[in-house]
Amino acid sequence: MRTVKAQDVIAPVANMCREANLKLPDDVKQAFRDHMESEDSPAAKEIFRQLLENSAMAEETGLPLCQDCGLAVFFVDIGEDVIVEGSLKDAVTQGMIQGYEEGYLRKSSCDPMSRANTGDNAPAIIHFDFVPGDKITINFMAKGGGSENMSRVTMLAPAQGWEGIKKFVVNRVAEAGPNPCPPTMLGIGIGGTFERAPILAKRSLMRPLNDTHADPEIAKLEAELLDAVNALGIGPMGLGGKTTCLGVKIEMAPCHLASLPLAVNVQCHSIRHQEVVI
């Protein structure tokens, strides 16, 4: 057993919120460069050029990559051999509030009805889980509203199967068009229950862009969906081109024999996430 003071996560969480908002992961930048090469249309090339310039500009000036610094989403995996002293939930929230304040990040959290801003981006959206080991792993994602609004969850009939899943996903991307700041990344949650599927979908967005699923069968489905979605030709910013989507990630879980839950979580090109292990 290892004891971790909840207080000790505040600083790393604050730091992670600031950094993730102004520094794109290397594999995302590499994907921008690669796709800039492979696009034929000058408009599509130009968008990738701007996105790379934007990322350089953010790192240079300390301004966030995007003005929408997102709602703060955390996946906290607690090792079963860890004893936490104090409230981990409060500490993560406090670290987030601090990070958003000190980093001059936009606070977008508001009351759903009065629309009054909560002022500090709280509450953080935290998903806790228990895992083997004596570490705490915290994954943070800045989730913008523009792409989140294009996300959907549905309950398919089991008979609809893979064809039904594919159709729903491709349709969703076609309808969303330029709205979610393409090129996007898609997190797909298949199975579980009504609430489980979107959590799987969101969690899959934490995977690196260049990561393929450990299960080769699922990896094949990811590639198939990516091809289908890119065949739409929506392109960067909806201006047409080969790259509508940079990557598709699928996570599955067993479901009820009567159900086929499906969630599509759309992530814009501003893929902002980081991980810290304590």
Next chain:
Amino acid sequence: MAEYTLNTPLTDEDITPLKAGDVVFINGTIYTARDAAHKRLMDLIDKGEATPFELKGSIVYYVGPSPAPPGRPIGAAGPTTSYRMDTYAPRLHALGQKASIGKGKRSEEVKAALKEHKAVYFGATGGAGALLSKCITAAKVIAFDELGPEAIRELTVEKFPLLVINDCHGGELYAVPDRKAAGLED
């Protein structure tokens, strides 16, 4: 595809030549407003009160910037998704607003209003908030301060780079999704 540099406020003569796909650089003053600010603007207009800025010839930028760090006029300032303002836009165009700046598709009502009132919808690169802030040289809140990022701001811009998405002749730049190629029959 032509390139234009336009100074604010915009006139009918500025708008008419613009075609979907043209590149436009804006110099002058533009106003920020997004969801909550639009709602408040409507309330003012309903009550017959003065709007915080002159609508005639105006450009409204759908943006909620991040806070300005010390030494900068504004934080990151890229466009937000425009469809949420679709309910308000036709009325504002009828009152003289000449352009909006955002990202994403507009409704048929908005496109009709652009035609009827000689106005235009510009796209700025979504998510390029740090880059776009480079073209904003001054910013001040002129109304609804309590709305925070959603307050109405007056921005001074220099060579603010835009693409004409919907022009006043019915033209549109966005690619039509190739549903057939993607395996959708309908």
